[in-house]
Each structure stands twice: as structure tokens, then as C-alpha cells.
Amino acid sequence: MASPAFEEIADTFEFLEDWEDRYRHVIELGRAMPPLDPALQVPATKVEGCASQVWIMPRIEARRFDFQGESDAMIVRGLIAILHALYAGLPVDEVERVNAQAELARLGLDEHLSAQRSNGLRAMIGRIRQLAADAG
Template sequence: MATAAFEEIAETFEFLDDWEDRYRHVIELGKAMPAMDPALQVPATKVEGCASQVWILPQIAGGRFDFQGDSDALIVRGLIAVLHALYAGLPVAEVGAVDAPAELARLGLDAHLSAQRSNGLRAMVARIRDSAAAA
């Protein structure tokens, strides 16, 4: 069910043996992501439950889901980029069917993130799913 962009990340992770290299790759994904306009970083787009500052602004066009996101932490910004690869471009009706924990487990993220980061990641996934369900 994963998008081609997410599959590309998963394939890259298969080639990176060291977790430090994987973390660096996630950070690079975040750095490559377009910055979110600071004017959109408001309480309505802030994701609660994250240790870092995180903002997600869902966007639906032509029945397809997308979002802008940003964080003040590089690794979290990278996690947002991973989630963007997982969800962006999907039909809105399919967003809720994505088994995000299973897909992210393919990357090994579930075993290598701190409890706080894992909670934040779950909060971001919940925001994405809830936004799609409300559309």
C-alpha cells in the first residue's frame, strides 16, 4: 500500500547498515523538504504530543491527500518527510487504510526512536488520519 516515494526510502534503508547512517538519511530527507511558511505555524496546525515543535497542514486537492509540515528539530523534520512520502498523493479515502506502524517498522524506526519521538510520530500519524477522515 506504500507509495513509490516511501518504497524508495525503504530501499535506501535496506542498503544502509548503520543506524547512524539511517538517522543521517532521515535528517537529509528533512533538509530537502520545502520549508513551511512561518505564518502557517499557528496553534491550529501544531501537533500536540510531540516533544519538539511540529506543525502539519493537511491539503486536499482533486480527492488526493497532501500536507505541509515542519519542525524545529532536524530528526523530526526528517520523520515528517518520511510521513509525507508515505501519505502524499494518496486518494483521501485510502489514507485511513495505511498501516503506518507496519510501514514504519519496515524502516526499523519503531525500534530506534526514543519513547518521546515515538509518541510524537504517533501523534503526527493521528493528525494525518484524522484530517483525511474529516475531509
């Protein structure tokens, strides 16, 4: 069920055996992501439950889900980029069917993120699912 963009990330993670290299790759994914307009970094788009500042702005076109995201932490920007690869372009009614935990486990993130980052990642996934449900 994963998108080609997510599969590419999974393939890269498989190739990179060292976790420092994987973290660097996550940060690079975040750097490559377009920034979210500061005018959209408002309480309505803020994700609660993250230790870092995180904003997610949905974009729904032709009943397909997409979003922009931003964080003040580079590793979290990278996690947003990974979630974007996982969810962007899906029909809004398919977003909640994605087993994000299983897909992210393929990357080993479940074992290599701090408890705080893992909680924040779950909060971002919850927010994405809620935004898609609201749009559906």
C-alpha cells in the same frame, strides 16, 4: 500499499546498515523538504503530543491528500518527510487504511526511536488521519 517514494526510502534504509547513517539520511530527507511558511505555524496546525514543535498543514486537491510539515528538530523534520512519502497523493478515504506502524517497522524506526519520538510520531500519524477524515 506504499508509494514509490516510500519504497525508495525503504530501499535506502536496507542499503544503509549503520543506524548513524540511517539517522543522517532521515535528517537529509528533512532538509530536502520545502519549509512551511511561518504564517502557517499556528496553533490550528500544531500537532499536540510531540516533544518538538510540529506543524502539519493539509492540502487536499481532487480528493487527494497532501500536506506540508515543519518542526524545530531536524530528525523530526525527517520523520515528517517520511510520513509525507507514505501518505502524499493518496485518496483521502485511503489514508486511514495505511498501516503506518507496519510500514515504518520496515524501516526499523519502531526499534530505534526514543519513547518520546515514538509518541510524537504516533501523534503525527493521528493528526494526518484526522485531517484526511475531516476532508473526506
